[in-house]
Amino acid sequence: MYDTIIIGGGPAGYLAAERLGHEKKKVLLIEEQNLGGTCLNRGCVPTKTLLNSAKQYVHAKEAEKFGVMVQGLSYDWAVIQNWKTEVVTKLRTGIEGQMKRFGVEVINGRGEIICPPSGDPSGDKPARVLSVSGNGTAEHEGKTILICTGSVPALPPIPGTKDNPLVVDSTALLAIGTVPQRLAVIGGGVIGVEFAGLFSSLGSEVTVIEMMDEIVPFMDKEQAPLLRRAMKDVTFKLGCKVEKIEGAAVHYTTKDGKAEKQDADLVLMAVGRRPVLDTWGAKAAGIDTTPKGVAVDDRMRTNIPGIWAAGDVTGKSLLAHSAYRMGEVAVADILGGKSNRMRYNAIPWAVYGITEAAGVGITEQEAAAKGVAIIKASLPMKVSGRFVAENTFAGHGAVKVIADAANRRILGIHAVGAYSPEFIWGGAALIEQEFRIDEVKQLIFPHPTVSELIRDAVWGLE
Ligand SMILES: Cc1cc2nc3c(=O)[nH]c(=O)nc-3n(C[C@H](O)[C@H](O)[C@H](O)COP(=O)(O)OP(=O)(O)OC[C@H]3O[C@@H](n4cnc5c(N)ncnc54)[C@H](O)[C@@H]3O)c2cc1C
Numbered sequence: 001m002y003d004t005i006i007i008g009g010g011p012a013g014y015l016a017a018e019r020l021g022h023e024k025k026k027v028l029l030i031e032e033q034n035l036g037g038t039c040l041n042r043g044c045v046p047t048k049t050l051l052n053s054a055k056q057y058v059h060a061k062e063a064e065k066f067g068v069m070v071q072g073l074s075y076d077w078a079v080i081q082n083w084k085t086e087v088v089t090k091l092r093t094g095i096e097g098q099m100k101r102f103g104v105e106v107i108n109g110r111g112e113i114i115c116p117p118s119g120d121p122s123g124d125k126p127a128r129v130l131s132v133s134g135n136g137t138a139e140h141e142g143k144t145i146l147i148c149t150g151s152v153p154a155l156p157p158i159p160g161t162k163d164n165p166l167v168v169d170s171t172a173l174l175a176i177g178t179v180p181q182r183l184a185v186i187g188g189g190v191i192g193v194e195f196a197g198l199f200s201s202l203g204s205e206v207t208v209i210e211m212m213d214e215i216v217p218f219m220d221k222e223q224a225p226l227l228r229r230a231m232k233d234v235t236f237k238l239g240c241k242v243e244k245i246e247g248a249a250v251h252y253t254t255k256d257g258k259a260e261k262q263d264a265d266l267v268l269m270a271v272g273r274r275p276v277l278d279t280w281g282a283k284a285a286g287i288d289t290t291p292k293g294v295a296v297d298d299r300m301r302t303n304i305p306g307i308w309a310a311g312d313v314t315g316k317s318l319l320a321h322s323a324y325r326m327g328e329v330a331v332a333d334i335l336g337g338k339s340n341r342m343r344y345n346a347i348p349w350a351v352y353g354i355t356e357a358a359g360v361g362i363t364e365q366e367a368a369a370k371g372v373a374i375i376k377a378s379l380p381m382k383v384s385g386r387f388v389a390e391n392t393f394a395g396h397g398a399v400k401v402i403a404d405a406a407n408r409r410i411l412g413i414h415a416v417g418a419y420s421p422e423f424i425w426g427g428a429a430l431i432e433q434e435f436r437i438d439e440v441k442q443l444i445f446p447h448p449t450v451s452e453l454i455r456d457a458v459w460g461l462e
Pocket of ligand 1: 007008009010011012013030031032033034036037038039040042043044045047109110111112148149150151170191276279280310311312313317318319320321322323
């Protein structure tokens with residue numbers, strides 16, 4: 001009998017398996033596609049690999065400005081795609097190695113709960129889980145179960161979308177054989193914006209059609225326009241509602257109620273993701289779900305004793321690093337730990353591309369909505385020595401810090417500009433550890449770095 005059976009081998013599942021294996025627990029991990037899940041196989045890693053090639057191309061085009069002459073510059077999409085496959089394969093082999101190292105048994109197949117556990121940690125009445133794989137069907141017993149089945153692209157019921165080969169989701173676009181001449185992106189969230197940046201850098205004419213008034217709606221309202229303007233080759237149609245798609249022509253209604261059409265060669269549907277709730281026997285196990293995901297408490301417990309859920313399937317925060325942490329919190333609770341609780345107040349987010357963005361904590365607008373009086377300071381990237389030395393886009397980005405006016409705690413850090421995804425964890429630490437302005441002023445940041453703009457902005461808070 002297994003101590004824990006994990007269904008789904010994405011970031012939440014494989015990291016939880018690793019942590020449990022480290023504690024010498026007997027673990028079975030059932031994954032129906034590839035270890036690494038969405039993140040490694042069709043999300044974070046392949047997108048960033050392709051974006052890196054696009055970035056190299058753009059930088060080479062601008063190299064002359066930095067005194068480096070490049071002649072006969074071009075790119076080869078097939079080679080870029082091969083590199084992506086190489087990176088993904090290498091990292092997947094790494095995860096497979098980790099599973100072996102920590103003694104985790106892996107089945108490549110679909111896992112489904114037939115009967116939930118009694119919730120008794122002795123394992124007197126264990127859970128029964130079916131695995132369906134190329135090797136046939138098998139039944140397994142486990143004292144506890146962890147559900148990590150993730151999410152898949154959501155396809156809204158827009159007329160002309162279903163069975164239209166010219167309308168693709170992010171998974172299909174990642175594997176595309178040629179760079180489309182004209183790409184229409186429906187949805188200006190993180191995924192839509194990253195793909196827009198990728199293909200516009202490679203020469204596609206890209207139009208992003210977004211229903212809200214600004215891209216990446218959770219971004220600070222002063223910062224999102226900076227990111228949008230930095231993507232100068234992309235056309236953004238904001239406040240526009242898509243009505244139907246004909247071939248690859250997107251019909252939409254503008255803010256003023258005008259009917260317009262965007263012609264394209266390919267349409268990316270990037271309007272969000274939905275949790276995978278239908279593949280693993282949620283009903284049979286009696287698990288509470290909503291359309292957003294599996295209902296869990298702050299220890300990632302479901303309503304059924306002995307069954308936990310972590311990652312995108314909970315709908316709480318659809319990010320790989322959130323999935324890692326949720327997996328860890330679930331493991332701590334499975335092992336009987338008391339102190340681990342999932343907190344969502346200091347989860348950093350990032351948008352990758354030629355110009356990057358990242359943030360953590362609340363925005364000025366969220367503070368206002370909560371009635372929290374704040375003080376704020378913003379500094380343009382062009383005052384950062386490193387940023388100016390290395391970027392041709394100097395002037396577009398900024399770092400913004402907001403703090404609670406009453407108790408002087410740091411509440412939010414938001415950045416548009418190169419390296420921001422790399423240094424935003426520092427902001428998360430400041431918020432998580434409830435640092436106050438005067439404490440941050442005493443920290444020493446390395447110079448010259450872009451990150452020191454956080455310190456400079458904090459000095460500007462009054
Ligand atoms: C294009 C794109 C780019 C992204 N970029 C980023 C990024 O830069 N940074 C970031 O933090 N996040 C990013 N994300 C989000 C990130 O990929 C997810 O948040 C993360 O993968 C969630 O991890 P998870 O373990 O919860 O689920 P998943 O990674 O979705 O893994 C779930 C796994 O469960 C398996 N499964 C489902 N049902 C069953 C079953 N019944 N039996 C067995 N296996 C099953 C699936 O095959 C899948 O492998 C991106 C997503 C996309 C689509």
